[in-house]
Amino acid sequence: MSKSRHTLLVILTLGILTAIGSISIDMYLPAFPIMAGYFGVPIVRIESTVTLFLFGMAFGQLFIGPLSDVWGRKLPLRAGMITYVICSICCMLTHSFFIFLILRFIQGLAGSACQVISRALVNDIYTGNNAARIFSILQILMGISPILAPMIGGMLADASNWKYLFLIMAVISGTGLLGCLMILPEGKPARVEKRFNFPSVWQAYGYSIKSPAFINYALVRAVSNSAAFSFVTGSPFVLIGIYGLSKPEFGFVFSGTAIGIVCVGILNTKMLKRFELRNIIRLASIIQFISASVIILAIYYNAPLSILLIFIFIFLSMLGFILPNATALYLKETSAVSGAASALVGSMSYLSAFLITSLLSVLHNNTAYPVFLVMWGCVAIALVCLHYRR
Template sequence: MTKSKYFFLIIILGALTALAPFSIDMYLPGFPAIAKDLHSDIAAVALSLSSFFIGVSAGQLLYGPLLDRFGRKRPLHIGLLVYLLASLGCVLATSVEALIVLRFVQALGCCAATVASTAMVRDLFPVEDNAKVFSMLLLVVGASPMLAPAIGGYVSEFLGWHYIFIILTALAAVILAAAFWGLPESSAPDPNYSLKPGPITRSFLSVVQEPRFTTYALTGAISFAGLLTYVAGSPNVFLEIFKVSGTQYSLIFALLAAGLIGAGQVNSVMLRKYKSEQLIVTALITQTIIALVLVTASTNGWIGFSGTLVLIFMYLSCAGFIFPNASALSMAPFSKNAGSASALMGALQMGLGALASVAVSLLSKIDHTTFPMTGVMAGCSLLAMGILLTGTRVIRLRDARKTVLCDLSA
């Protein structure tokens, strides 16, 4: 593969991966305007974010088998078309209930891009390069939290929040064209792959029974839920508690995202010397310590606005190491069922993210402090660390048992 082709594939796959976070981040600064226009409040509008997470989680379980049965491109094109039409529907929404439903449908289309891009990384690149590729994709994805809130803030302020979804519609059209003409079919359709419930269930079960997948997919998903907790809780924390403007919020969001992006690129360099297994353990332990300091200090009023920003920046920087390594380690055991594995991994991420975002929205209604956001973030880090340490121990014991059996048989 030539360098130019390699770069071109990374850009398109990155755009597919970035569609979901761009759809999330771009309309966050418009929450106050949406709430006012639809005669609701920010907490109710935040449920449209939760419905998006639920849609992406549920939809990925649908697209995984379709990608293994019909190849990668056809389901991807259909999903992007659904996303495009749902985005147009969001433009016309006249109630917060309608927006919540349309965001769910939008997510069902969007998740095709998420699953396909992850599966195509496994298809198109050597296994040993997957962590580096995911780190490079994180650079493209990282443009979302830097650009999307800024664009959304200015668009909402000067044109109105409806234009946010007009821009998302145009973005989907561009990505659909790029995927149609620029991506190869990385996995031939498999007519023997059954779409009946029984075989699909067995395919998913075979993925779940792989301890490396279970350990690293759950670790990455719970840690990702911590990130989405920040995304869901940040409008309330910064716009309502710290009283920043929509434009200032956009700049803050971009600044904090720089930690995630920068860490992802440092991770790519660190992989030359260290293994993914080493990096993810160190990053998660560090993130857990930071999260506990954040929730304790902010709840007791020991830090203000600046201290909160610094600790969240550090928390997100750790996530830049966790996500690419967790993704690569989760997908490494699979080639034949890469679509199903990708779907399960994505469903776990967005499903747990949806639960975390709903928890933040509900807690914010009764506790008007930073605790709903910082408390859930700390809980996610603690749980992810517990699963990682327990799971890696199980993997080591399993590998040792296999080695002993091989020696005995020899």
């Protein structure tokens, strides 16, 4: 196999691993109303399955990241992917909502291995702007999943077919597992002494936390990610429940926003040759803040849905600038403990998303305001963090 072809397969495999979290949520969003009827629970309870998945992703990364620094990358990754496949199949088969909740939490724990180790592997293999470029490419590949996943979900979101969405998740993760076994390099080698102890974990986390640059860019990534999850969690109620979109229409709208992220990710790979990473992030965050403000005003003045969709598109597209560049910057500051650093930021991102989605459930008032006010607040926090890195 040629070197260029092998590199392409490595990037595609890393893309699948990176997209697992997005696929696990985006694909079944259009099925929320049908699932609520199937399990006999309010739609807010179905939204809580997203919250539990996010909590599993946040909690799992805290241990799997440092574990991969000690045992090497591949062993924890394989174990996580096998567990994810099993949980996906069980989600398809269960008739109990309580069991479904537990499975989603375990699925999140298992999926966290894909998220944290894929980022650490990029940092093991690439450096500097090359790492930022690879993260941008992965962001583009990950952006394909929100394009296809809601469309597939919209087509299968009926009483007889929605369970097949979890079979598709199992097949995708199984493909990633094959790539892990056959294609991915080892990355950082396992330590000679493979003992996993908590003092070394806290030492690695302490090393990361002592870096002001790490904290700032980690927070920027975490709150930007939370803004996206605020929309992901609340969009079925807002767009289907309030504005009356059909499930296929919702899938196409959701996919349209993902196309924006992909296009901006492609643009980002070009801009990295001319502009500093932090300046790109700052400009994108300002555009997000303006877009969120316009959305809130549009709701207040009962503007047409098209106005909301335009600025939602702009807001989410900016993630193609923010997420890969912030990831490259915080990992650059902590390359000695990249597994632990990746785990810490991944946990911060998913824990903040967990808190945000929980907050949305509390603030739920049958209007669109909670979703977009939370998005506005997240961007405001990101701008404050960026201001103190000037």
